[in-house]
Amino acid sequence: MTLPDRDMELLKANEDVTLDDIELAEKIDKDDLHTATEERLLRIRNLIREVSREIHKMKGFVRFKHVGKKLKYGYMKPEHDIGLMISEWFAERFPGIIIILGNEEESWVSIRTEKGIESENSGELKDPVEELAEILGAETEKGFEDLWEKYYKSQYAEERKNIELFQKNMPEKFRKRARNVTEEKFYEESLDGFE
Amino acid sequence: MTNLEKIARLAEESKYDVVRPEMDSKREFDLQKVSALGEGTKHDVCASTATPRMVDSLDRIGTVSSAGICHSFTPDGRCVSLFKTLYTNGCSQDCRYCPNSASCGADGKTFSYTPEELAKVTLSLYQSNYVEGLFLSSGMGKDEDMVMEELIETVRLLREDYKFEGYIHLKVLPGTSKDYIKRSIGLVDRLSLNIETCSESRMQELTTTKDYRYDILKRQRYIRDLKKRIGLPAGHTTQTIVGASGENDKEIFESMLREYRRMEVKRMYYSAFTPVEETSFEEKENVSTKREHRLYQTDWLFRIYEFEPKEINLAFDEDGFLPEKDPKIEIARHVLDESVDPNEASKERLLRVPGIGPKSASRIVKARQEEKITKRRELAKFGVVLKRARPFLKLNGWKDTTLDRWLT
Numbered sequence: 317m318t319l320p321d322r323d324m325e326l327l328k329a330n331e332d333v334t335l336d337d338i339e340l341a342e343k344i345d346k347d348d349l350h351t352a353t354e355e356r357l358l359r360i361r362n363l364i365r366e367v368s369r370e371i372h373k374m375k376g377f378v379r380f381k382h383v384g385k386k387l388k389y390g391y392m393k394p395e396h397d398i399g400l401m402i403s404e405w406f407a408e409r410f411p412g413i414i415i416i417l418g419n420e421e422e423s424w425v426s427i428r429t430e431k432g433i434e435s436e437n438s439g440e441l442k443d444p445v446e447e448l449a450e451i452l453g454a455e456t457e458k459g460f461e462d463l464w465e466k467y468y469k470s471q472y473a474e475e476r477k478n479i480e481l482f483q484k485n486m487p488e489k490f491r492k493r494a495r496n497v498t499e500e501k502f503y504e505e506s507l508d509g510f511e
Numbered sequence: 512m513t514n515l516e517k518i519a520r521l522a523e524e525s526k527y528d529v530v531r532p533e534m535d536s537k538r539e540f541d542l543q544k545v546s547a548l549g550e551g552t553k554h555d556v557c558a559s560t561a562t563p564r565m566v567d568s569l570d571r572i573g574t575v576s577s578a579g580i581c582h583s584f585t586p587d588g589r590c591v592s593l594f595k596t597l598y599t600n601g602c603s604q605d606c607r608y609c610p611n612s613a614s615c616g617a618d619g620k621t622f623s624y625t626p627e628e629l630a631k632v633t634l635s636l637y638q639s640n641y642v643e644g645l646f647l648s649s650g651m652g653k654d655e656d657m658v659m660e661e662l663i664e665t666v667r668l669l670r671e672d673y674k675f676e677g678y679i680h681l682k683v684l685p686g687t688s689k690d691y692i693k694r695s696i697g698l699v700d701r702l703s704l705n706i707e708t709c710s711e712s713r714m715q716e717l718t719t720t721k722d723y724r725y726d727i728l729k730r731q732r733y734i735r736d737l738k739k740r741i742g743l744p745a746g747h748t749t750q751t752i753v754g755a756s757g758e759n760d761k762e763i764f765e766s767m768l769r770e771y772r773r774m775e776v777k778r779m780y781y782s783a784f785t786p787v788e789e790t791s792f793e794e795k796e797n798v799s800t801k802r803e804h805r806l807y808q809t810d811w812l813f814r815i816y817e818f819e820p821k822e823i824n825l826a827f828d829e830d831g832f833l834p835e836k837d838p839k840i841e842i843a844r845h846v847l848d849e850s851v852d853p854n855e856a857s858k859e860r861l862l863r864v865p866g867i868g869p870k871s872a873s874r875i876v877k878a879r880q881e882e883k884i885t886k887r888r889e890l891a892k893f894g895v896v897l898k899r900a901r902p903f904l905k906l907n908g909w910k911d912t913t914l915d916r917w918l919t
Contacts, residue, residue, distance in 0.1 A: 351877040353892040364528075375591075376582045380639045386522040390640070411569040413529030414518055427518050429525040432567060436514045444515055451519040460635045466542040467594065467636070470549030472585040474783050476800060481588025485581070499583055506586035
């Protein structure tokens with residue numbers, strides 16, 4: 317009787333998980349968690365859910381810049397220990413291309429080739445980007461921020477303005493963790509008249 | 512050799528080189544066009560990118576997700592998941608609500624993409640992780656089949672030449688020939704054809720150039736039948752404009768039943784009518800998004816809660832409109848003649864209590880096998896919204912006053 321591997325992985329990735337939580341989680345199954353009313357089980361359910369939510373948001377909100385044809389990198393500063401999970405997920409999405417995600421303190425580097433997945437933890441984001449760019453003999457290309465901004469704004473229906481819903485779906489903490497500059501700017505502009 | 516050097520070597524040696532269009536011209540994207548043709552789709556509500564399609568090969572750009580991903584949200588709170596665009600805003604139809612209509616007084620500029628140009632924009636956004644794929648719609652130009660040919664060529668280019676395996680949702684234009692629908696189906700995750708309104712007579716309120724039965728329902732049958740033969744991973748969908756043709760909610764509900772049961776759509780979407788300046792309908796009144804929301808709740812009761820249509824019919828008033836509040840409350844007042852005991856009621860009966868959904872009903876049924884539920888706060892832990900459920904429940908023989916049902 318135990319939780320599925322994926323749930324255990326998510327639980328262990330939570331920054332707030334304790335050894336007691338892990339020990340208890342090893343003794344329960346998915347159904348126990350599903351129908352739980354006891355505080356300690358509810359806590360485990362919430363810890364798993366928090367990590368799962370952050371993974372889901374980061375998969376959507378991270379943005380890439382391109383260094384030649386073989387390298388992409390993007391800013392990501394997750395609260396939980398999900399860096400490699402996300403970089404490997406993107407590596408599967410873009411085979412043959414090096415994916416680097418990271419921030420001012422740490423970074424995660426992954427690539428998927430015919431030989432499988434290869435990953436590496438590294439320091440500050442700019443370090444592996446500069447090192448790999450030099451090895452590959454390529455430079456950071458102009459990004460598509462202007463294209464995105466034009467398209468993104470075209471999708472806004474002002475007559476349906478709903479700031480609360482925006483804040484719920486794209487909370488500030490996630491906008492900051494993925495550095496969504498365009499959205500942040502447009503959100504602030506759209507706050508006019510909102511109380 | 513450091514691990515980063517090894518990673519660089521793996522990248523250089525990998526045979527899965529990036530097949531992508533030459534991006535030297537990326538500075539030449541016509542941003543005015545991107546904006547104008549993007550804006551033409553903003554009332555198309557479907558943002559789903561979930562698909563069960565499996566992607567095996569590594570020789571590709573991108574993949575899909577079984578859960579769907581939102582890449583952004585606009586300040587209206589809606590998800591931006593796809594590069595949603597018109598191919599052209601040129602149109603020979605005279606739809607009175609539409610700014611692209613041939614009869615529209617707006618002196619707007621007509622824009623069109625080429626398949627290559629549109630593929631490049633899609634790949635640029637996708638590879639930077641702004642979107643999960645492409646949602647391609649279009650004005651009808653001079654001839655729907657000519658435009659469909661261009662749409663299919665765009666999708667073919669992405670799939671075959673650029674090996675793009677991201678999500679693709681393609682609109683079928685009203686009146687499109689069966690052969691074009693057949694060619695589309697093998698290339699995309701989802702097809703859709705908007706019914707726009709609920710019946711032939713209501714369609715006549717919107718346009719003189721579209722035949723509801725011939726241009727729309729007949730094409731939907733083609734999609735339904737071809738889907739069964741060829742396969743369409745994320746199914747087909749439709750959308751209606753709420754309130755543009757003077758219809759009531761009951762009429763929309765009846766068209767909803769037809770769409771789910773006969774046309775076998777995966778989802779029906781509802782978009783509250785908003786008048787657009789310089790269209791024939793510019794003077795019409797805006798339809799409240801609350802009305803749209805009630806229709807989604809009704810749709811949910813039918814599709815997820817599996818309520819019978821005759822039960823849902825209890826929610827409509829004598830003029831055929833849904834109540835101001837959640838239709839489930841109105842239905843509960845009719846069908847729950849006695850308070851519901853969560854320790855004894857069947858799952859079906861629990862589902863009829865406002866504030867109890869499929870998940871919380873399952874949790875109640877599972878939990879009561881272990882131990883009797885004696886406190887309301889236990890129900891809250893199962894996800895029950897007590898404020899709404901309380902007037903319809905009975906615990907330990909105690910129930911709240913029936914008057915509360917009417918105040919809910």
